[in-house]
Amino acid sequence: MDATNRHDRPTAPEGTREAQWARQTEAMGRYADGDVAAFHEVYDALSPMIRRAQRRWVGEDRADDLTQQTFLRVHRARDRYTRGSAVGPWVLAIARNLAIDELRRLGRSRETLTREGALPEPEPVFAAPGERRDVIDSVREAVDALPPGQREVVRMHKLEGRPFREVADVLQIQEGAARIRAHRAYERLRQALARFAPSPA
Numbered sequence: 001m002d003a004t005n006r007h008d009r010p011t012a013p014e015g016t017r018e019a020q021w022a023r024q025t026e027a028m029g030r031y032a033d034g035d036v037a038a039f040h041e042v043y044d045a046l047s048p049m050i051r052r053a054q055r056r057w058v059g060e061d062r063a064d065d066l067t068q069q070t071f072l073r074v075h076r077a078r079d080r081y082t083r084g085s086a087v088g089p090w091v092l093a094i095a096r097n098l099a100i101d102e103l104r105r106l107g108r109s110r111e112t113l114t115r116e117g118a119l120p121e122p123e124p125v126f127a128a129p130g131e132r133r134d135v136i137d138s139v140r141e142a143v144d145a146l147p148p149g150q151r152e153v154v155r156m157h158k159l160e161g162r163p164f165r166e167v168a169d170v171l172q173i174q175e176g177a178a179r180i181r182a183h184r185a186y187e188r189l190r191q192a193l194a195r196f197a198p199s200p201a
Helices: 003-008 017-032 038-058 060-076 087-105 133-144 148-159 164-171 175-192
Strands: none
Touching (some): 017 087, 038 087, 060 087, 133 175
16 A cells, blocks of 8 residues: 555545544544554544433433443443444444343343343334334334444434434444434335224224
């Protein structure tokens, strides 16, 4: 690889969201390669987002501790990071797994986690309280069957109530791309769950 080609590649203007994502990814790559100082760049960029997510999942009183644990796991797993891949979703997945473990430890799994031990997925708009178990199971199966990018958008936008701008920032994509993924995901879900929709009068 020659340096000329590398420098000729188009880069995002400084200060744009794309430039911020590129800096995060580049910093995580340096950290994974042994540059300990780069950890602070990763932490400063991503810890506010992780703390907000933990507040939603485990509550204000445990959010700070779970955020610190998240980045401790990032440190331990740094050798498994795929250089050049979006670092935000990778760190968020670590945070989500920690939240699941914490909810189990606190004995809140029955109310908060699905039977499979995952954070719950949104119910369909037409599912009423007391709906049959097979409807709920079908919803979860349909969400699990979504392509990973669409599934993550559904989780963050529908379940966690995040605005599309924040979803886009976490996934390091354009807001318009997040909306397109959501539209396609909800269309897939409608088709997969059509048999449960109420029949027209």
